[in-house]
Amino acid sequence: MKPQTLAARAGIDTKLGVAKPLNLAIHQSTVYAYDNLEQLETVLTGQESGFFYYRNGHPNASALEQVLAQLEAGEACAVASSGMAAISGAFLAILNAGDHVVADQNAYGGTFALLTDDLPRLGISATFVDMQDLVAVENALQANTKILHLESLSNPTMRVTDIPALVAIGHAKGLKVCVDSTFSSPALIRPLELGADLVFHSLAKYLDGHSSVMGGAVIGDKELIDATRVRLIHLGATMAAFDAWNALNGIKTxxxxxxxxxxxxxxxxxxxxxxxxxxxxxxxxxxxxxxxxxxxxxxxxxxxxxxxxxxxxxxxxxxxxxxxxxxxxxxxxxxxxxxxxxxxxxxxxxxxxxxxxxxxxxxxxxxxxxxxxxxxxxxxxxxxxxxxxxx
Ligand SMILES: Cc1ncc(COP(=O)(O)O)c(C=O)c1O
CATH class of the missing domain: 3.90.1150.10 (Aspartate Aminotransferase, domain 1)
Structure with missing residues (x-):
């Protein structure tokens, strides 16, 4: 091979000898190489696990997703480029034009902006209530409400949200109850065990813990997470491999x-x-x-x-x-x-x-x-x- 060919092909199929690294490597590859059409077909159709293009998923995101699903006692997890990407992807997976969301009046500013600025342009409306006032929550529910969105501990005045009581109210009306648990992390509370349908995290906060990551996660049952993942792929909201690797290191402590x-x-x-x-x-x-x-x-x-x-x-x-x-x-x-x-x-x-x-x-x-x-x-x-x- 000529030098320019050697340089262009450097790095493909690097073997690591008989041992494996204790810490997962950073898989910074845009694309994955296959030897034949049949192999690629088995991965594209889901018969074999594997990766093909960074935006659709990569080993660092997968490793992080497995750990987060276990930590939150959920069936599946999708990580995304930020907490807002995770929330946006899940909301787009659940909501259609004409639907309505009831959210905490103390919700994070980005979530508030998504619900008041972006989603209304798609025909989706929202009502904001005091989540500590269960009667106000029930009164805010409409026939077209599809999501009840809570935050575990609210910013900045640290109101505690009664997740089990709100799950009961939401499920009685067939809603998806979504909990942004960024302020608490799965070390303190596991909303899925309390009945919630989805849990969100900004990974930039406690899960990483070192202010060195941008990323988000949504955890829940496989069907909802699969639907969210499709939206995230369409939006191009992939979590960077380095950030996923960094977040995984943070989670260890x-x-x-x-x-x-x-x-x-x-x-x-x-x-x-x-x-x-x-x-x-x-x-x-x-x-x-x-x-x-x-x-x-x-x-x-x-x-x-x-x-x-x-x-x-x-x-x-x-x-x-x-x-x-x-x-x-x-x-x-x-x-x-x-x-x-x-x-x-x-x-x-x-x-x-x-x-x-x-x-x-x-x-x-x-x-x-x-x-x-x-x-x-x-x-x-x-x-x-x-x-x-x-x-
Ligand atoms: C409670 C909460 N939810 C969501 C977000 C959004 O996360 P990100 O900045 O990763 O998009 C934040 C960010 O500060 C937050 O505090």
Whole structure:
């Protein structure tokens, strides 16, 4: 072979000797090579497992899907390029023109935008309700409602959603009950075991845990996941092999991390709750939280690392606090990293809401959301005390 031929064909059929790598390799190949038409036909028709084109699936996505399906006690999983891709793919698999969705009024901003901006153009409508008000949920259901969409722990005020009660309401009307469990992860709650039909995750959060991944997942029964996968392939919303590989590495320490997040966040919540500069703390592990009892029942293994707190003094106090602590606990518009981060819902995730809508869900200009990391608790508390002293 000529050098240009050798170079062009380098890498095909690399043998690894008799052993196999302990960590799955990154399969960064756009396409898979076959020796004959018959072989390809067996894979295309599903008689043999195999891959043929990256957008349709690859070994790193498959490995991640298997682990996520097991972790969520689901039959099947489809991973996607982001959490929003996973939600969009599943919604498009279930909904047709004329259908209706009932969703949490605290739903993640991207989900809210999908339901209010994109899906209405396809003839799909949505109603947003307070998921803690079961009567309001029942009243919002229409003859054409097909999906009840919940979030396990809501952003940013950490309301606990009563998944079993909402599953009962949804299933009595034949709806698909979808749970975005991004804030809790399967280490804390498994919505499919509580009766939900689909579970969503932004893999960029607790499942990866290191702020190094973009990806999403949807887990449920095989029929729904197969239908979702077709939509994801059509949309071209494939998860990148490197991100899938990275997410799989993060998942290996999920339980350990969630224990540490849960313990630290409860101690931080108790500390903030006692502080004179803090007006309110939202953490379902505090007794004054409206769903304290429900949280104890649904989350026996802890509540993860998320909490929010309101400073006396509104925007000026929040701004001063962030400036003081940001060198150690930075402002970052994501969550669930092993290191603690802050966010400002009033000016970011909830910016587009009307002042009345923000007030209704307690997102004030003095509210900060804290994603409590797994650092030594003494250091986190010292950093927060330093910031509060400056306010
Ligand atoms: C609760 C929740 N659901 C879904 C998403 C969307 O995930 P992604 O950013 O991976 O699309 C996010 C992102 O922050 C989220 O917090």
């Amino acid at each position: 999920l339980s350990l991390r969630m224990n540490a997040h849960s313990q630290n966040s409860l101690m931080v919540a108790r500390f903030l709750d006692q502080h004179a500069k803090v007006a309110r703390v939202d953490h379902p592990g505090l007794e004054q939280h409206p769903q304290f009892e429900l949280a104890k029942r649904l989350y026996p293994n802890g509540l993860g690392g998320m909490l929010s707190f309101e400073l006396h003094g509104g925007y000026a106090a929040a701004s001063r606090f962030v400036k003081t602590v940001a060198p150690r606990i930075p402002l970052a518009t994501s969550l669930a990293d092993v290191s603690s981060t802050l966010s400002y819902p009033f000016g970011t995730s909830h910016r587009a809401l009307t002042p009345e809508a923000r007030a209704r869900i307690n997102v004030t200009d003095g509210l900060l959301r804290l994603s409590v990391g797994i650092e030594a608790i003494e250091d986190i508390l010292a950093d927060l005390a330093f910031g509060l002293n400056a306010v």
